[in-house]
Amino acid sequence: MVSMLDASLVPLPLPGSTDILVLLLAARHTAPWLLVVASVGGSVLGGSLTWSAGKKGGEAMLEKHVPKRFLARLERWVKHHGPASVATAAILPPPIPLMPFLLAAGALGVARKQFLWAFTAARMLRYGAIVWLGATYGRRVGKLWSSYVAGWSHVILWSFLGLLAAAVLLGVWKYRQDQHKQKLASAVTSCSSPARDAGP
Numbered sequence: 001m002v003s004m005l006d007a008s009l010v011p012l013p014l015p016g017s018t019d020i021l022v023l024l025l026a027a028r029h030t031a032p033w034l035l036v037v038a039s040v041g042g043s044v045l046g047g048s049l050t051w052s053a054g055k056k057g058g059e060a061m062l063e064k065h066v067p068k069r070f071l072a073r074l075e076r077w078v079k080h081h082g083p084a085s086v087a088t089a090a091i092l093p094p095p096i097p098l099m100p101f102l103l104a105a106g107a108l109g110v111a112r113k114q115f116l117w118a119f120t121a122a123r124m125l126r127y128g129a130i131v132w133l134g135a136t137y138g139r140r141v142g143k144l145w146s147s148y149v150a151g152w153s154h155v156i157l158w159s160f161l162g163l164l165a166a167a168v169l170l171g172v173w174k175y176r177q178d179q180h181k182q183k184l185a186s187a188v189t190s191c192s193s194p195a196r197d198a199g200p
Contacts, residue, residue, distance in 0.1 A: 001171040018043075019130055020094065027138020028132040040120065047090075047102050047119050054106025060106050066100045078104040082117035086110065118199035 007035055022039050054061055066074060078085045078101065089101035105115050 021122065022127060022130050023134040023138070027133025032131045032135045036127050036131050039131075043090075043123045043127075044116070044120050047098075047123075048112075048116070049100040050099060051106040051110075051115050052104035054108075056106075058107050062100075062104055065103055070100065074100055074104050075108065078108050078110065082110050084115040086115055087118040087122040090119050091126050114128065138176045 018039070022035060057064075062071060064073070081088075082105075086101055087103050089096055089098050102119070137175055
């Protein structure tokens with residue numbers, strides 16, 4: 001669920017939340033390869049929805065969701081490098097933004113099959129590495145963590161999970177607000193068009 005939102009149009013306001021969560025779960029040795037499959041599967045589902053939104057909305061969707069100072073460079077990069085640009089963004093950690101690259105891939109004509117191959121392979125590498133780190137060094141880090149923050153670990157963990165839940169709810173609320181505004185703007189445009197067409 002979290003990895004799906006991380007790659008969707010409702011990105012998590014806390015960068016790196018998915019990575020931290022996967023790392024913590026891997027440190028507990030919770031079926032490492034199942035964890036990779038779940039993380040990659042959720043991310044690919046969210047990424048596919050974002051790609052589809054970009055394909056449907058075109059460059060207007062890009063202008064709406066991508067800051068203007070970043071847009072021209074993003075378009076150049078995706079047009080020249082296609083699937084490689086998606087794979088690069090999917091592997092690199094925050095603060096590299098993922099969503100604009102996924103949206104641009106759909107809007108600028110990267111084929112679905114190429115997109116899926118590039119994105120899935122990149123996410124497998126990324127989450128595979130995170131799970132390996134968590135499974136290999138997680139217990140040592142956990143012991144160090146416990147010795148330095150003894151008595152506070154539960155408070156910190158629950159605070160992180162609470163912030164993550166709040167971030168998800170905020171992202172969903174913001175997305176619904178944007179959708180509502182878009183519907184109102186479309187309704188106003190459709191109502192005013194017949195009046196203009198009618199003339200004096």
